[in-house]
Amino acid sequence: MIARYIYAIIFLIMSVIAWMLRDYSHRTLNDLHFLRGCGGEQECLGAEGVLRASFGCFLFFFVMYLTTVRTSRTDDPRDSWHSGWWPVKAFILAFFIVIPFFIPSAFIQIYGEIARFGAGIFLVIQLVSIVNFIYWWNESWLSDNNIRRCRIPIVLVSVLSFVASIGAIILMYIYFSPRASCGLNIFFITWTLVLIIIMTIISLKPDINAGLLTSGLMALYLVFLCWSSIMSEPVSETCNTMTRQTGKGDWLTILSFLIAFGAIVMSTFSTGIDSKAFSFKTDEDPSEDKVPYGYGFFHFVFAMGSMYFAMLLIGWNLHQTAHKWSIDTGWASVWVKIVNEWLAAALYIWTMIAPFVIKDRDFSSH
Template sequence: MVAHFGAGVFLLIQLISIISFITWLNDFCHSEKYAVRCHVQMMLLATVAYVICILGIILMYIWYTPQPSCLLNIFFISWTLVLLQLMTSVSLHPKVNAGFLTPGFMGLYVVFLCWSAIRSEPAEEKCIRKAESPTGKGDWFTIISFVVAVLTIVIATFSTGIDSKCFQFKKDDAPEEDDVPYGYGFFHFVFATGAMYFAMLLIGWNPNHAMKKFTIDVGWTSTWVRVVNEWLAVCVYIWMLVAPIIWKSRQVATSNV
């Protein structure tokens, strides 16, 4: 239970860190100093992001819904498309006016989570088209995926642990000379939760589930963990867009009383 909780905390920390980076990049490009210079690059990046999102959704429909009876996969993919439209609509609302860049990048993230969730479904699932390959060749693809997963988790752990200031509710405007860019305790905490998360990948988030040889993060528990993570990512992103407006309106209402 402790490992499950720690892995969930790591997913939440990683999620907040990713959204913070996306919003920081958007604010940086919209700043007065770089707004004119980065306008073309922003539109190009946003366009590429949306094209990849739509292409990914189309490919998932082709690969993972070979039969009309694959209702669960159809729901996952269709709901991802709805969430992409929802994030775009909220971002383009006149009161928010966050542009296309942040929902485009968040769209890439949620499409990736949807794809990884469907890929985590058990191999016996008929709605997943497995590539036919010679015996033993599929194991090499699994090993390569394993190595990539290790590198991804290590990079995410280091970047999240160092970027501890994005989780502070109150930031100091004048840091001291001997101040380090990260907190030692928070860094080791993130690394520990990252280790718990990787352990959950190895057992498919289910200690009672027998994993097959050369498989990682496979099982219905893993699928639903990623699906919930996708939905939570959209909720957190929308809240980060809407929260400043709500707080500002409350402050105005309080001052008028």
């Protein structure tokens, strides 16, 4: 089990390398002629450096995915490959770190286009994992063993979730739409409120009875995505009156960056070990020799996460390097998060109504 933490550390190191290439590569790598700029523009060096580091990280985890996929038992030789052979894998990783910097710029740009798609896959996987976690939380507290002692916590968490969601929406109206001309932000916030109302009404229908806990937690998640998307708006956007990432290296910007950076690693790690959320059949192998989590899925998530952190560091824009100490900013980031919010609401609603549309399939059990 300790192997997964080592892989998370590798992922973190590669993310740090990508960030340093973005913010500090201009001076240290300026003498390497094949790294100078992209498309003839010196500013693009940082963004292209991020893509090169991301490509190396992707290659490492994709190779691990190909060599461990469908490993089901600990007596499989691939189990020891996943959890051991670290000197060999250190050599492979070092090779994949170096080799992308000898690849022509045109190919790296093609990889950047592919990385947008891979980052989208990662967001979908993460979304399914979050919805699965919310259902697991609800079912755990409502189980026969916990229902008596968890009644009050269920009510408290549900009420607090809705109160916090409504309070956050009110604050977003205050800080993100100070005047009537801020129509886009007003639309984002209002539509978030509408989605929360729709989800709650559906969850309370007697035939569905999904409960307030799941709807409350989903409401919090939607509000977070809405707030995060608006906070990604460029600094020049005057409708957002809150302090944002300016690249000046002030303590708030650095703290926000470090929190966001840690969140990338944690979300990738937690999603990678949640392969059961994507299982479409009941586990019929309870033996002790079964692997504790899906190795192939774990590495696939980290491979897609490699593309995802690249998009965050360059703001989903292949031809523009973000400010220092900034992450996930720009209009492309805004729309990615907003669409992700709408998909989250659609997925949650689907899990509630799907048993009535597709019979004999319990969507909430995975």
